[in-house]
Amino acid sequence: MQSTNHHPFTEGLLTWYRQHARELPWRQTQDPYAIWLSEVVLQQTRVAQGLPYYLKLLEVFPTVESLAQADESVLFRHWQGLGYYSRARNLHKTAKLVVSEYQGQFPATYDELIQLPGVGPYTAAAIASFAFGEAKPVVDGNVFRILARYFGIETDILHSSARKEFTDVALELIPIDQPAEFNQAIMDFGSLQCSPAPICASCPLSLTCFAFQQKRVQDFPVKQKKAKQRNRHFNYFILEQGNKVLVRERKDKDIWSGLWEFYLLESQQEEDLESLLESDVNLFKCLQGASVQALKSPKIHLLSHQKIHCRAWHVQVPDNLEISQMAEFQWIRPEDFEKLGKSVLLLNLITDNLHLEIFNDSMPR
Numbered sequence: 558m559q560s561t562n563h564h565p566f567t568e569g570l571l572t573w574y575r576q577h578a579r580e581l582p583w584r585q586t587q588d589p590y591a592i593w594l595s596e597v598v599l600q601q602t603r604v605a606q607g608l609p610y611y612l613k614l615l616e617v618f619p620t621v622e623s624l625a626q627a628d629e630s631v632l633f634r635h636w637q638g639l640g641y642y643s644r645a646r647n648l649h650k651t652a653k654l655v656v657s658e659y660q661g662q663f664p665a666t667y668d669e670l671i672q673l674p675g676v677g678p679y680t681a682a683a684i685a686s687f688a689f690g691e692a693k694p695v696v697d698g699n700v701f702r703i704l705a706r707y708f709g710i711e712t713d714i715l716h717s718s719a720r721k722e723f724t725d726v727a728l729e730l731i732p733i734d735q736p737a738e739f740n741q742a743i744m745d746f747g748s749l750q751c752s753p754a755p756i757c758a759s760c761p762l763s764l765t766c767f768a769f770q771q772k773r774v775q776d777f778p779v780k781q782k783k784a785k786q787r788n789r790h791f792n793y794f795i796l797e798q799g800n801k802v803l804v805r806e807r808k809d810k811d812i813w814s815g816l817w818e819f820y821l822l823e824s825q826q827e828e829d830l831e832s833l834l835e836s837d838v839n840l841f842k843c844l845q846g847a848s849v850q851a852l853k854s855p856k857i858h859l860l861s862h863q864k865i866h867c868r869a870w871h872v873q874v875p876d877n878l879e880i881s882q883m884a885e886f887q888w889i890r891p892e893d894f895e896k897l898g899k900s901v902l903l904l905n906l907i908t909d910n911l912h913l914e915i916f917n918d919s920m921p922r
């Protein structure tokens with residue numbers, strides 16, 4: 558429940574803010590368009606980097622109508638350097654929607670704002686509180702950190718339930734009479750005082766801050782340890798016979814399920830060719846009388862929790878060698894393989910070996 562009696566945290570924060578507020582141009586306005594523009598520019602962007610873009614965009618597109626009418630390429634030109642072009646695309650889409658569906662007036666509530674393309678909980682709370690005085694707290698990594706430290710919240714901030722829990726705490730703290738100041742204050746407090754390297758010695762909240770009092774500032778926020786990276790060794794054999802290659806679709810509950818690949822032997826560690834062949838009868842048979850050539854390979858391919866060490870060989874299987882049908886595998890022409898989905902690792906492997914005749918004309922470059 559929100560009340561006008563401020564929690565000691567809120568009192569201390571607002572007092573701090575009166576002395577330390579950053580002067581930012583979007584704080585001098587209550588125009589929801591300008592506030593929205595600033596919030597979108599600042600997503601994944603530091604204030605110092607985003608500021609000149611915000612000023613320029615507002616100069617070129619002073620109203621939501623002017624932005625809606627602009628050619629996307631003009632917007633992109635002014636966006637150049639900010640990256641994440643999906644933001645610019647959503648900006649344009651939302652401007653058009655506000656003009657066509659809301660007669661050029663931004664909706665005035667959090668619940669409506671969050672329906673707009675590219676507007677998430679943080680941006681909706683910022684616009685709702687700054688432009689319309691609605692008591693909705695902004696909650697991002699800064700807010701997680703501050704609240705976790707101050708209240709000693711042990712919840713893992715990467716857990717799916719964390720956002721709701723921290724938002725509920727912030728909802729208790731945000732004053733209904735000063736929601737905009739509270740949100741601006743907590744943003745600045747997270748950047749200037751309770752930053753990843755906090756300045757506790759001069760912090761006005763230190764007397765009531767759980768983490769500081771317990772000498773556990775470094776323990777908060779609680780963040781799950783990153784899953785250990787798994788090392789895997791992929792040995793690809795490009796088996797060719799009669800201008801066809803042996804391939805299969807990955808179907809297991811593993812990476813790249815649904816994508817196609819050459820004959821793969823996965824080993825526990827890096828093995829030499831002989832040891833690999835000893836472990837695979839089918840492959841051993843294919844190699845009887847075949848010419849085997851080690852290929853250039855991407856060597857290491859990184860995924861979020863896996864490091865794939867890759868090696869590859871080309872095996873020219875003699876035409877007269879009869880190979881028994883191998884489950885899951887099929888022989889197909891390289892030009893048909895080209896049309897099938899493949900992992901980036903495999904595409905890189907092919908690109909690195911375009912000198913092979915089978916790849917010459919049929920594979921992507």
Ligand code: SF4
Binds near residue numbers: 703752755
């Ligand atoms: S005392 Fe330190 S950890 Fe606690 S709120 Fe202040 S800056 Fe953050």
